[in-house]
Amino acid sequence: MARIGVFVCHCGSNISATVDCEKVAEVASQFPGVAYSISYKYMCSDPGQTLVKEAIKEHKLDGVVVAACSPRMHEPTFRRATAEAGLNPYLCEMANLREHCSWVHDKTEATTNKAIDIIRTLVEKVKRNTPLFPIRVPVTKTALVIGGGVAGIQAALDIANAGNKVIMIEKDPSIGGHMSQLSETFPTLDCSQCILTPRMVEVAQNPNITLYTYAELESLDGFIGNFKAKIRLKAKSLDEKLCTGCGLCCTKCPVKKIPSEFEEKLGFRTAIYVPFPQAVPNKPVIDKNNCTYYIKGKCRVCEKVCPTGAIRFDQQDEIIEVEVGAIVVATGFQILDTDFFPEYGYGKYKDVITGMQFERLASASGPTQGEIKRPSDGQVPKKIVFIKCAGSRDPAKGIEYCSKICCMYTAKHTMLYKHKVHDGDAYVFYMDIRTAGKNYEEFSRRAIAEDGAHYIRGRVSKVYEKNGKLIVSGVDTLLNAMPVEIEADMVVLATAGVAGKGAEELAQKLHISYDQYKFFSEAHPKLKPVETNTAGIFLAGACHAPKDIPESVAMASGTAGKVACLFSNDELTREPIIAEVHRTSPPLFSTCVGCFMCQPVCPYQAIEREQIKDRSGNVIKEVAFVNPGLCQGCGTCVALCRSKSIEIHGYTNNQMLAEVVALLNV
Amino acid sequence: MKIGLYPGCSLKGGSREYKESVVAMAKAFDIHLEEIPDWNCCGATAAHNLSHELSLSLPARNLALAEQAGMEVLVVPCAACYSRLTIVQHELNEDAALKKKVVDIIEMPYKGTVKILNVIQFLQQFILEQLPAKIVKPFDYKVACYYGCLLVRPHGILKFDRPEDPQTMDEAMKLLGADAIDWAFKVECCGAGMSVARTDVVGKLSGNIIKDAVDRGAEAIIVACPMCHSNLDMRRPDINKVIGTNFEIPVIYITQAIGLALGIDEEVLGLHRHFVPVELPEKEVKTQMEEK
Numbered sequence: 001m002a003r004i005g006v007f008v009c010h011c012g013s014n015i016s017a018t019v020d021c022e023k024v025a026e027v028a029s030q031f032p033g034v035a036y037s038i039s040y041k042y043m044c045s046d047p048g049q050t051l052v053k054e055a056i057k058e059h060k061l062d063g064v065v066v067a068a069c070s071p072r073m074h075e076p077t078f079r080r081a082t083a084e085a086g087l088n089p090y091l092c093e094m095a096n097l098r099e100h101c102s103w104v105h106d107k108t109e110a111t112t113n114k115a116i117d118i119i120r121t122l123v124e125k126v127k128r129n130t131p132l133f134p135i136r137v138p139v140t141k142t143a144l145v146i147g148g149g150v151a152g153i154q155a156a157l158d159i160a161n162a163g164n165k166v167i168m169i170e171k172d173p174s175i176g177g178h179m180s181q182l183s184e185t186f187p188t189l190d191c192s193q194c195i196l197t198p199r200m201v202e203v204a205q206n207p208n209i210t211l212y213t214y215a216e217l218e219s220l221d222g223f224i225g226n227f228k229a230k231i232r233l234k235a236k237s238l239d240e241k242l243c244t245g246c247g248l249c250c251t252k253c254p255v256k257k258i259p260s261e262f263e264e265k266l267g268f269r270t271a272i273y274v275p276f277p278q279a280v281p282n283k284p285v286i287d288k289n290n291c292t293y294y295i296k297g298k299c300r301v302c303e304k305v306c307p308t309g310a311i312r313f314d315q316q317d318e319i320i321e322v323e324v325g326a327i328v329v330a331t332g333f334q335i336l337d338t339d340f341f342p343e344y345g346y347g348k349y350k351d352v353i354t355g356m357q358f359e360r361l362a363s364a365s366g367p368t369q370g371e372i373k374r375p376s377d378g379q380v381p382k383k384i385v386f387i388k389c390a391g392s393r394d395p396a397k398g399i400e401y402c403s404k405i406c407c408m409y410t411a412k413h414t415m416l417y418k419h420k421v422h423d424g425d426a427y428v429f430y431m432d433i434r435t436a437g438k439n440y441e442e443f444s445r446r447a448i449a450e451d452g453a454h455y456i457r458g459r460v461s462k463v464y465e466k467n468g469k470l471i472v473s474g475v476d477t478l479l480n481a482m483p484v485e486i487e488a489d490m491v492v493l494a495t496a497g498v499a500g501k502g503a504e505e506l507a508q509k510l511h512i513s514y515d516q517y518k519f520f521s522e523a524h525p526k527l528k529p530v531e532t533n534t535a536g537i538f539l540a541g542a543c544h545a546p547k548d549i550p551e552s553v554a555m556a557s558g559t560a561g562k563v564a565c566l567f568s569n570d571e572l573t574r575e576p577i578i579a580e581v582h583r584t585s586p587p588l589f590s591t592c593v594g595c596f597m598c599q600p601v602c603p604y605q606a607i608e609r610e611q612i613k614d615r616s617g618n619v620i621k622e623v624a625f626v627n628p629g630l631c632q633g634c635g636t637c638v639a640l641c642r643s644k645s646i647e648i649h650g651y652t653n654n655q656m657l658a659e660v661v662a663l664l665n666v
Numbered sequence: 667m668k669i670g671l672y673p674g675c676s677l678k679g680g681s682r683e684y685k686e687s688v689v690a691m692a693k694a695f696d697i698h699l700e701e702i703p704d705w706n707c708c709g710a711t712a713a714h715n716l717s718h719e720l721s722l723s724l725p726a727r728n729l730a731l732a733e734q735a736g737m738e739v740l741v742v743p744c745a746a747c748y749s750r751l752t753i754v755q756h757e758l759n760e761d762a763a764l765k766k767k768v769v770d771i772i773e774m775p776y777k778g779t780v781k782i783l784n785v786i787q788f789l790q791q792f793i794l795e796q797l798p799a800k801i802v803k804p805f806d807y808k809v810a811c812y813y814g815c816l817l818v819r820p821h822g823i824l825k826f827d828r829p830e831d832p833q834t835m836d837e838a839m840k841l842l843g844a845d846a847i848d849w850a851f852k853v854e855c856c857g858a859g860m861s862v863a864r865t866d867v868v869g870k871l872s873g874n875i876i877k878d879a880v881d882r883g884a885e886a887i888i889v890a891c892p893m894c895h896s897n898l899d900m901r902r903p904d905i906n907k908v909i910g911t912n913f914e915i916p917v918i919y920i921t922q923a924i925g926l927a928l929g930i931d932e933e934v935l936g937l938h939r940h941f942v943p944v945e946l947p948e949k950e951v952k953t954q955m956e957e958k
């Protein structure tokens with residue numbers, strides 16, 4: 001006869017307000033096999049847990065049902081308590097009286113009866129529980145950092161400096177990300193490159209970091225501590241070992257008019273190119289889509305001028321496989337496609353530019369050497385209109401969320417402009433000024449009070465060109481909602497920040513979840529802000545949501561801390577809730593008939609084929625085998641198995657049946 | 667397929683040439699447009715300012731009548747009528763309780779399945795494909811296509827064209843051989859109902875529209891809304907007075923422009939009914955010989 005203990009929690013008044021907990025405990029004590037039953041105000045508190053532990057010892061319990069909240073909340077707590085009392089932790093089950101009963105029903109007798117029913121099913125289940133033991137797996141103490149922007153750089157350096165190996169991959173020819181394109185940074189107006197480039201060099205020089213640029217993740221297998229990643233090293237058409245980075249090839253390349261991605265198409269680059277002078281690594285790649293040799297089969301000028309003979313036209317993409325224990329996703333963001341806003345004339349009028357393009361105009365290394373000149377004719381604009389929320393906070397056409405960084409960088413833009421063009425006028429159309437952050441509000445007020453930026457609270461309905469001027473037509477909602485028209489020389493759109501290109505595809509490769517905007521989702525919005533729902537995969541920076549530099553760096557360091565914690569263990573323990581295929585003695589060996597219906601439905605590729613052989617090596621039978629390292633215990637294969645040959649430990653068919661029967665045989 | 671026509675008040679009164687040209691154009695493509703029997707007012711601006719139920723019930727009755735008459739498609743040339751009918755169909759489809767209430771008021775069965783088309787959508791679905799083959803006289807002018815407010819808004823419900831820089835009329839006019847100019851006042855307010863009470867306001871707003879079109883070299887303004895037309899055409903003296911100009915640019919319904927290109931008689935298209943005379947400069951018709 002089983003000896004089950006039932007522990008009914010009041011959860012303060014969360015459960016007891018609608019469920020008669022004392023009655024529940026009393027009824028439960030009459031269930032066959034229940035040796036002990038009690039209710040208590042806070043079962044998860046220290047005295048509550050002690051109550052459970054004492055009862056296990058005193059009443060020699062061989063199973064525990066804690067009737068309280070969701071197992072997601074406190075199952076680990078009570079399993080730990082059970083183990084401390086000397087019982088296998090997997091003999092403890094949670095009956096969810098709170099989320100499944102008290103919170104969703106009114107105070108009636110039926111509610112109490114439902115609570116009793118829930119406990120009855122779990123008592124029947126626990127009677128059939130067997131002791132289970134955690135699976136131990138080793139940890140590969142190498143992290144894969146995907147993305148070489150400021151978040152990836154910070155995470156990589158922190159993880160490496162804690163004594164672990166890091167492999168960083170970056171899809172572009174250089175690391176640095178968006179931050180390397182910025183002119184000055186808020187709220188201190190220090191030069192972006194001056195603070196970033198030394199960190200980039202550190203990445204390249206750190207002996208613990210292996211850097212692959214021009215590389216992308218091809219596929220990922222495995223699980224926490226034991227991932228196997230395939231990385232595609234895109235052909236650079238270059239032998240990097242021979243290349244000295246002299247730059248002769250770039251100066252001699254005859255294709256010189258390719259709009260530069262780094263300059264946001266305001267400048268040009270060659271077909272063999274280094275994205276910017278401070279690039280890391282400072283070695284070129286050949287852009288095959290624009291190289292004359294790859295298009296027409298002739299040219300090879302770079303090959304002729306290269307003093308070390310490093311050009312390799314026949315180089316192919318290479319795929320390497322690496323083993324890593326943790327992954328940091330730091331793939332960043334991009335700015336919203338301005339096709340959304342034909343009324344602002346982006347793409348139609350050369351002098352309507354994005355905030356990122358303004359950064360390049362203001363940057364000392366930019367196409368104008370930091371002089372603010374408008375793209376159409378190189379004139380210095382005397383009047384610039386900045387339009388904030390171009391796409392953000394616009395559920396009708398753009399995106400619903402606030403892009404968070406634009407209020408600050410627009411304030412910065414007006415300052416940079418006024419510092420360079422003293423007699424210029426800067427107008428800013430805004431909805432709200434959202435500048436929460438250390439020294440942020442002071443900064444934006446300074447733009448208005450000291451640098452004289454004109455802030456107009458209202459939206460712009462359209463921008464059109466007339467007599468060489470951009471007419472910005474909007475409304476001033478603080479001035480009796482009067483329409484205003486400004487004749488501007490240049491217009492800067494604070495375009496919304498959106499998820500990076502290919503974010504959805506990457507999330508699917510990694511098996512991590514993403515939100516409706518394709519930003520990657522954290523495991524818990526408050527308590528697990530850098531973890532994903534997939535163990536061992538972490539987030540850093542703007543791939544999670546729009547973020548400024550300080551926030552990206554803070555998140556990256558947080559993630560690095562999590563990775564370092566993970567790597568501080570030599571072994572990890574995993575829940576033993578996994579599937580197993582039936583095995584028995586000869587001549588049957590297994591009830592599995594080898595149909596392998598389970599194989600294609602497994603989301604984790606955990607099901608393999610196993611051959612059962614006789615002594616002479618002849619194959620008797622081919623059956624399914626579940627790799628315990630890969631199985632996540634989702635149970636899909638169990639549902640599909642026609643001969644009921646697969647069971648999940650802790651959730652066997654018999655246990656489920658017992659629960660259903662307990663519900664029906666009242 | 668039975669195609670219905672909801673003319674609304676304008677097309678029976680001040681803008682009868684719009685209906686004349688819609689019908690004449692459709693006829694040229696062997697399309698018969700059948701008027702909804704016993705149709706009533708769409709409620710216009712007045713109803714939805716007075717009573718939500720009234721503003722739903724008036725268009726709903728028209729849609730129910732169209733259903734009864736077996737019409738699968740309903741062409742609504744007036745942009746305001748189109749807006750009201752479409753919004754009501756949307757609201758009733760979204761809210762079953764409201765639908766039941768309205769059905770009780772109109773005392774008629776109502777399903778909400780009639781496909782409502784504005785004149786541009788009608789062109790797209792039934793006319794444009796066969797149009798190039800039937801053109802006898804290309805409409806070879808610089809035109810400013812003026813959409814106004816209700817043809818493309820609210821985008822969430824109409825889901826038609828781009829609300830801020832619409833293109834569909836421009837595309838249709840290009841098919842006719844016109845040069846549809848890029849201009850800035852495509853969806854600007856013409857002054858609408860202020861036409862009666864504050865002609866000075868209409869003079870200024872419509873004046874701005876015409877001025878931009880003329881400044882950019884347009885020879886005609888193309889419209890698809892009776893309200894826009896009457897403000898730009900009938901109120902021309904007020905416009906010229908308020909902004910001190912002497913604009914003579916004609917305002918033509920897109921269906922009239924198509925009719926002209928098809929060689930339909932000007933009077934059948936109702937061009938003589940406009941206040942601003944439609945006097946388009948004769949263009950030399952280039953024969954193939956000359957082009958060579």
